[in-house]
Every structure is written in structure tokens, then in C-alpha cells.
């Protein structure tokens with residue numbers, strides 16, 4: 263069985279992924295995001311995020327009559343969307359920068375035709391051009407410079423066949439400033455708990471969320487780890503212009519809540535762009 267899985271699900275290591283320090287963890291890497299969080303991500307956010315995403319995704323696919331044989335989910339996390347897409351098409355590539363999230367994803371998705379690639383938004387290269395590209399649950403907000411966002415959008419466009427669709431969502435300033443805000447939250451999970459301290463910087467438009475996770479080990483002790491998650495918000499016009507500059511011919515932006523018109527209360531924007 264294990265051998266069969268190894269044949270079906272390949273994890274391709276990116277050739278140009280940059281890591282400042284090794285995985286032993288020092289400096290920035292000591293608080294690298296999506297390490298221990300991978301163990302509790304689905305319970306805390308992944309499962310419910312996927313349900314919301316699927317509803318909007320299905321509506322957009324029906325509205326635009328999107329057909330696809332090959333697809334990619336960039337920043338695929340624990341693989342919910344890859345699992346969903348591979349049940350509807352022949353080949354799906356799941357790309358993510360976190361080896362820990364990819365490990366969870368490769369346990370979840372064992373279907374033939376799925377491939378996981380450890381690469382970043384700004385340097386990923388797919389083995390083939392795809393008909394559909396998704397990037398879900400505010401993953402692009404993790405890019406902290408406008409140049410990197412523009413580069414990622416160019417890569418999205420370059421990875422698609424002409425006529426292919428890109429669907430992704432991003433948090434707005436309203437979400438990062440007022441909902442995440444500056445606060446402390448304690449989350450209970452099955453095998454431990456997590457303390458999340460967030461701080462909004464209005465100048466940089468970055469919310470810095472320090473996660474201190476305590477996960478119960480087999481020996482009864484709690485393992486403590488810290489991760490720093492930073493998300494930045496971008497103007498809607500900048501993102502729409504970036505999509506057009508990247509080569510998308512048709513661009514739409516919706517309030518993720520009900521796929522309505524974007525307004526000042528919008529917390530998450532769902533983008534649809536056609537190459």
C-alpha cells in the first residue's frame with residue numbers, strides 16, 4: 263500500500279526554493295509559519311474554510327461554464343481543494359512552500375494524477391500549462407511586497423493555457439485591521455491549544471500574528487512552538503491592474519460573502535480572471 267501511494271503521489275522539490283537557514287531552526291526560521299500549525303490547521307480553520315470556498319467555487323464554475331482537465335492549487339495547504347479538484351479532472355498540481363502542510367496534503371490526497379510541489383508563489387513552475395488555477399483562503403496576503411504580488415500574478419497567468427481561468431481570494435484591510443485587529447485569542451484543539459496574538463500596523467498594512475502552539479505528545483508533555491504569520495492587504499485597484507498587466511483579459515472581483523458587489527464592509531474578495 264505504502265509503495266502504491268509513493269508511486270501515485272509525487273512530491274517534487276522545487277529547484278529554486280530559497281531557505282536562509284536549515285530546518286533545524288534558528289533566526290527567522292525558528293518562527294517559520296505552517297510548521298507545527300500543520301498538525302492542527304484543519305481543525306482550527308482548514309475544514310470550515312474549505313466548505314466556504316467550495317460553495318463559491320462551484321457557483322463560479324457554473325456561472326462561467328468552466329471546464330478543466332488539468333488544474334493547479336497554489337498554496338494548497340493541507341490539500342482539501344486538490345482532493346476536490348482531482349475528483350473532477352485528470353491532473354492536479356498542489357504547490358506550497360511548507361513541507362509540513364504538503365505532508366498532510368499527501369496523506370489526504372492519494373488519487374492518481376495528483377502531484378505536490380514544494381515551491382513558492384514567486385518561483386513556481388508547473389510541469390504543464392493548466393486550464394484552471396486556484397489559490398485559496400487569503401494565501402496571497404502572505405506576500406509582503408507589491409512586487410512579489412505582481413510576480414505571483416504573472417506566474418498565475420503564465421501557468422494557464424489561453425482561455426484558462428484563475429480563481430483566488432484575498433483578505434481586505436477591513437479584515438486584517440478590524441477582524442484580526444490587535445487582539446489575543448486562545449483556541450482549544452483536540453490535542454492541545456494555541457494562543458494567537460495579532461497586531462495591526464496601519465502604516466505597513468500588515469497584521470502580524472504570533473502563534474504559540476502547545477501540542478500534546480505521546481509522553482503526556484506539551485510541545486511548545488512559535489510561529490509568526492504576517493498578512494498584508496492590497497488595494498483592489500492594484501490587484502485588478504496587476505491581473506490585467508499579467509495578461510488576464512477578463513477580471514471580476516466579488517465580495518466572498520454571497521459573491522456580491524465589493525463594498526467597504528467586504529472582508530474577503532474573491533477574484534476570477536480569464537487568460
Ligand SMILES: C[S@@+](CC[C@H](N)C(=O)[O-])C[C@H]1O[C@@H](n2cnc3c(N)ncnc32)[C@H](O)[C@@H]1O
Pocket residue numbers: 295296308311312336337338339340342357358359360363381382383384397398399400401404405
Ligand atoms: C491560510 S493557508 C491556506 C491553505 C489552503 N489554500 C486552504 O485553503 O486551506 C496559507 C497557505 O499558504 C502557504 N504559503 C504561504 N506563503 C507561501 C509562498 N510564498 N508560496 C507558496 N505558499 C505559501 C502556506 O504554507 C499555507 O499552506
